[in-house]
Amino acid sequence: MIMFNIIVLLFYHVIPSSCYSINPLAPPNNTNRLMTQHITLNCDFSPSQDGHICTARNLNITSRNITIIRVSGEYFNGVGNGNVMNLIVTQQNLRYIPEGISNFFKNLEILTISRSNLMALRFTDFLGLQKLRKIFIVGNHISSIDDQTFKSIPNLEVLDLSSNKIKSIPFEAFSLARHLKILTLSNNLIRIFDILPFPVSSELRELRLNGNQLVRINVASIQHTKMLEFMDLSENLCIDLRYPDDFGDIVGMYTHIVKYCNDDTGVDGSGG
Ligand SMILES: *[C@@H]1O[C@H](CO)[C@@H](O)[C@H](O)[C@H]1NC(C)=O
């Protein structure tokens, strides 16, 4: 009897304390927990020919460390998050794109974030969204873009970042954007367009740089864009072409160029 008691006591004292550190149900690391805020993305789902649409509502995201852990909303028959091809955020408060979108909308092809106070694009923003083809992030306050931001989405075809506060395009931003067909950077604060060239087999057709503060374009940036048909350079400062001769060669391939310069001595009009 005494012997039994001792054994029980041993169990009480030894087991709980020695097991504690390896208990799989131990509470999560509080430091991590404090750094991340988990939210539910509220969606109004609607069907469309281009695949189902989620229009986000009641978003108020003011810090960087926010992760979506749930999506709420009314689904249609047999349709779930995996069927959403189009995510629309408009007139919400969304300073940063939350993490976790790709965990829910694996088949997302179109992302729109308009007039929603977005301040930055980060290299993690589009990770995992392998099918993303069109991005419209218009009328926000974006001033910084990570260099690697668009490298994770090789299928990107249309990128519209107009009406933001972008001062410069990251040097490597489009060096892998082989399928990019329409790039719209209108109405920003870009002074110099000098980036690593679009890829050799670039499919770029339209490049809109109007409404910036351009003083210089390094033509080498677009030297491989053999399919370019339209380039809008209107409403800028006087543009100095770094390699005017090269630009002259390329001009012949454009069907239309809109160019404005106070001192309009450069290439103008249409070729091809
Ligand atoms: C919790 O996680 C943070 C960051 O990953 C780490 O620095 C910290 O040491 C961890 N704390 C504990 C008690 O494990």
Ligand SMILES: *[C@@H]1O[C@H](CO)[C@@H](O)[C@H](O)[C@H]1NC(C)=O
């Ligand atoms: C998010 O990170 C910032 C620092 O970047 C911190 O001040 C803030 O408390 C964090 N938010 C939460 C909800 O943990």
Ligand SMILES: *[C@@H]1O[C@H](CO)[C@@H](O)[C@H](O)[C@H]1NC(C)=O
């Ligand atoms: C949005 O979040 C911020 C910070 O958490 C808070 O101060 C503000 O009141 C919220 N706005 C709305 C409309 O809920």
